[in-house]
Amino acid sequence: xxxxTSLIILLLFSYTFFAQKKDxxxxxxxxxxxxxxxxxxxxxxxxxFNVRLISSQDIQNLAANNLSDVLNQYLNITVKPSxxxxxxxxxxxxxxxxxxxxxxxNVPLVNEAGLGNNTDLSQINLNDIEQIEIIEGSxxxxxxxxxxxxxxxxxxxxxxxxxxxxxxxxQEETVGKEYSLFDKGRHVQALKVSHNFDNNWFVSIxxxxxxxxxxxxxxxxxxxxxxxxxxxxxxLPKEQLNTTALVSYRKNNFSVFYKFEYLDEDVxxxxxxxxxxxxxxxGSYRYANDKRYLTNRYFHHLNSAGKLFSKLNYxxxxxxxxxxxxxEAFRYYLSTQTESNNIKIxxxxxxxxxxxxxxxxFFPDSKVDLQLGYEFVNNLGFSLVQEANNIFVPITKRxxxxxxxxxxxxxxxxxFSIRPGIRFSxxxxxxxxxxxxxxxxYLFDKGVELRGSMGxxxxxxxxxxxxxKLIFDGHFFTGNExxxxxxxxxxxxxxxxxxxxxxxxxxxxxxxxxxxxxxDRIDMALVGFNEDTGNPEYQYINISxxxxxxxxxxxxxxxxxxxxxxxxxxxxxxxxxxxQIFSSDDKFLxxxxxxxxxxxxxxxxxxxxxxxxxxxxxxxxxxxxxxxxLISEVDSSNWLDASVRKNFLNNKLEATIGARNLxxxxxVNQTKTAGGAGHASSGEVLxxxxxxxxxxLTYNLNL
Numbered sequence: 001x002x003x004x005t006s007l008i009i010l011l012l013f014s015y016t017f018f019a020q021k022k023d024x025x026x027x028x029x030x031x032x033x034x035x036x037x038x039x040x041x042x043x044x045x046x047x048x049f050n051v052r053l054i055s056s057q058d059i060q061n062l063a064a065n066n067l068s069d070v071l072n073q074y075l076n077i078t079v080k081p082s083x084x085x086x087x088x089x090x091x092x093x094x095x096x097x098x099x100x101x102x103x104x105x106n107v108p109l110v111n112e113a114g115l116g117n118n119t120d121l122s123q124i125n126l127n128d129i130e131q132i133e134i135i136e137g138s139x140x141x142x143x144x145x146x147x148x149x150x151x152x153x154x155x156x157x158x159x160x161x162x163x164x165x166x167x168x169x170x171q172e173e174t175v176g177k178e179y180s181l182f183d184k185g186r187h188v189q190a191l192k193v194s195h196n197f198d199n200n201w202f203v204s205i206x207x208x209x210x211x212x213x214x215x216x217x218x219x220x221x222x223x224x225x226x227x228x229x230x231x232x233x234x235x236l237p238k239e240q241l242n243t244t245a246l247v248s249y250r251k252n253n254f255s256v257f258y259k260f261e262y263l264d265e266d267v268x269x270x271x272x273x274x275x276x277x278x279x280x281x282x283g284s285y286r287y288a289n290d291k292r293y294l295t296n297r298y299f300h301h302l303n304s305a306g307k308l309f310s311k312l313n314y315x316x317x318x319x320x321x322x323x324x325x326x327x328e329a330f331r332y333y334l335s336t337q338t339e340s341n342n343i344k345i346x347x348x349x350x351x352x353x354x355x356x357x358x359x360x361x362f363f364p365d366s367k368v369d370l371q372l373g374y375e376f377v378n379n380l381g382f383s384l385v386q387e388a389n390n391i392f393v394p395i396t397k398r399x400x401x402x403x404x405x406x407x408x409x410x411x412x413x414x415x416f417s418i419r420p421g422i423r424f425s426x427x428x429x430x431x432x433x434x435x436x437x438x439x440x441x442y443l444f445d446k447g448v449e450l451r452g453s454m455g456x457x458x459x460x461x462x463x464x465x466x467x468x469k470l471i472f473d474g475h476f477f478t479g480n481e482x483x484x485x486x487x488x489x490x491x492x493x494x495x496x497x498x499x500x501x502x503x504x505x506x507x508x509x510x511x512x513x514x515x516x517x518x519x520d521r522i523d524m525a526l527v528g529f530n531e532d533t534g535n536p537e538y539q540y541i542n543i544s545x546x547x548x549x550x551x552x553x554x555x556x557x558x559x560x561x562x563x564x565x566x567x568x569x570x571x572x573x574x575x576x577x578x579x580q581i582f583s584s585d586d587k588f589l590x591x592x593x594x595x596x597x598x599x600x601x602x603x604x605x606x607x608x609x610x611x612x613x614x615x616x617x618x619x620x621x622x623x624x625x626x627x628x629x630l631i632s633e634v635d636s637s638n639w640l641d642a643s644v645r646k647n648f649l650n651n652k653l654e655a656t657i658g659a660r661n662l663x664x665x666x667x668v669n670q671t672k673t674a675g676g677a678g679h680a681s682s683g684e685v686l687x688x689x690x691x692x693x694x695x696x697l698t699y700n701l702n703l
Contacts (some may be wrong), residue, residue: 035106036133036153037142039360039371039409040313048409048419048439049139050451050494050512052554054132061599061610061643063171063656063696065188065210067102067154068121072639073612075552075567075595076136079121081686086236086267086293088121092136092149093516093548094573094621098462099148101139105156105259106356107301108143110321112348114462115379117146123263123297125208125242127190130155137514138490140435140457141421144375144403148457148488149516158248158257159202164703165194169696175215175235176666176690187211188696200251208242214268215689217666222270225286225334232270235689240265254306263297263323274334282333290332294344297323308359316357324349345392346382350463353378367411375403385469385479395467400428401460405435415443425458429466430485433458447498452491459486465522465540476537477524484542488518506558511551518546525579545576545586561601569593577622577629584629589620606647610658614639633671634685638663656696664691 032044034051044051054070064070068079068088078091089097101116102109102124108116109124132154139147171188172179179185188211194204214237224231241264248257271288278284300320308314328344358373379399384392407421419439426432437455444450461483468479494512499505521544528537552569572588594615601608618636622629643658667684 034133035155036103036135036151037139039358039369039407045443045449048417048441048451049135049453050492050510052134052136054134056129056131058597059126059129059132060654060656061608061645062612062641063643063658063694064126065171065173065186066122066126067124069660070126070132071121073595073597073614073641074134075554075569075593075614076550076571078616081235081688086122086238089118090121093550093571094619095149095518095546095548098146099459101143101147101151103143103151103153104299105301105303105317106153107317107319107354110297110299110323110350110352112295112323112325112350113383113464114146114350115321115352115354115377118462122238123240123265123295124154125244125261125263127192127206127208127242128156128204128244128246130157136512137453137492137516138435138437138455138457138488140455141405141407141423141437142373144377144423144435145401145425145433145458145460145485148459148486148490148518156246156259157204158246158255158259159250160194160196160204162194162702163196164701165192165204166701167192167698169698171694171696173694174692175213176217176692178213178216184213184216186213186692186694200249202246202248202250204244204246206242206244208240210238210240210242212238212240214238217689219272222268222290222332223334223337225274227274227276227286229272231272231274231288236270237268238265254304256302256304259299259301259303261297261299263295263299265293265295267293267295269293270332282336286334288332288334290330292328292330293347294326294328295323297321311361311364312359313361314357314359317355319352319354321354322349322351345384346394347384349382351380351382369409371407371409373405373407375401375405377401377403381463383463383467385467386471387469388471390472393469397463397467398428399460399463402426407437417441419453427460427485430460433460433485447500449496449498450494451496452493454492455490457488457490459488459518461485461522461540468540476530476535478537478539480540483522483540484520486518486520486522486542488516490514490516504560506556508556508558510554512554513552514548514550516546516548521546523577526581543578543580547574547586547588548572549588561603563597563599565595565597567595573621575622577624579624582628584622589622589631591619592617606651608645609643610645611640611642613641635669637665637668637687639665639688652700654698654700656698657694659691659693661688661691666690 032053033041034044034047035041037049062069071077072079076092079088080091081088090100092100097118102119109119111119134152136150139151143151169190173186175185190208192206196202214233215235217234219232219234220230243262245260269291271290274286274288276286302318305315325348326344327347330339330342332339354377356375358371360369360371362370382396385395387393403423403425405423410418421437423435435457439453442450466479466481470477492514494510496510499507520542522540522542523544524538525541525543526536527539530537550571554567557564570592572590574586574588576586577584597612599610616637619634620631623632640662641660643656645656647654665688668687670683670685
């Protein structure tokens, strides 16, 4: 009943806006330009795909530290933080980060466990971002494997209108109620210098340090010596250093740039168990077995775009990336606050050679365009896996794919465009895969745009699903080298309307529906019992099915200096999960989500007031119990951020003050949580570290 009521509200809200008077007037308006999935940069209105934008101004207003701060506000996306290893990943439509691809300038970003997928959002620096583009639904033709639920493309700045640009940033932020200048809170410093040598050459260098001192909450920190489970942190301390460098050249229709990025991240883990020991030197002492996660990422990207034979448009990218995570284990003596027995080992790494390229503009007739493209991936993965008797064994495997795709854009009329495409992927480890898509766009009168698409895509098994092993004390969970890629089919349809009136009033509305069907979904399942011990043995196999439908509405109102955004969505998810003994019900489980933002600009004050709100509705999922699959419910939550941004000294100094998570959310109740060997219990889902306040100062010197 609640879902039906929510659906009626959503549809009535959208209908109210779409049914307005049609007395619009022609207004010259600078179109938003997008590049994701396009043959060339073009206005968002001309795109056959439904592209959503997150502007650099939104990022500034949020004073976001990393990508997770931004995506927390995005409809249909859930950020999933982990207090155990400090990672934050993304879930869209109930599908985790393995189905959603993150790109930087059209190149998938590496992490220690994959390429483009399962990316840690907290490791993505926001300093040089021009805008963020998101396309929901299957993008397998243009972006290959694992672009099932959507893609996010971070577009970085490769030019400047100033000869010299110097930007220095200092940001101080509380972590919940915890803050001090050095030992608590978050401390961010950034510096960027750019220079135009002439009309063609541009260079920039930058560095960003993000020092997160962790969140204690009810914990007592690393020097707490009692063995009562209170030692350590609820959120682990983390320090990141990002450095970037860019060299670009532009002349006429030719451009080339080289970009380098280096990430160094240290995450400190403090064991809650305090142990006792004795030796003749120290006498009685207390210690804990702690560890550090040490991550390094190197990112090289060379891109060239221009014309061949004065006619064909080409765009080529070559990338060499590596991310490696080491684990340093050591004994920490609490009385002397010293370390010993430090042992550092490589835990995971991914080394990738990547290249993609397109060729388009084959026909002089502007009504038809053809794009040919390729993508080559050479991926060398490494992981330590835990065998029986607590023995760790290194696994190194090389996975390659060679993809070729063709896409066409046909303007059947001035109003109607068709975008068919197909991709063929030669896989080194699996059967060759295919992806296909068909996009349609029709422009009606009075600013109404209708879009529809169908896409078939695939997801290849991850390194963990193929090779992981966890065997100890009666637990047996392993990967499976015989897994096959998952396949999916998606359908999307959207209708947009833009209303612009002589008074300066602007209204933008969109109603969108989508459906996704995933087959051969990979899941952990019972495959047998050990002959000697009788313990159950679990393994990843292709066994599950997944279906999702979604209806969402996005609306924007602008009048003079006021901008209001409102969005709502209903998501229904059906999963058929089996463990070889019993199966889940495949009925649809629903969730209802809202988001909204308000921004008001006072030019005479050089001040912008902003607020961002998101409601994550109650969600349900099946988890494995002892004799059946049980429905687990996660309670709803509300998130509100607010900020004031003001410029001083002829716009050279920019100050932003604000608060995140004003509703003070930390954990959300979950009625049942999955335990080991099919056990289920109630618990809480880690969401955030409570209400926090920030002050950000940026000095810009542009000459």
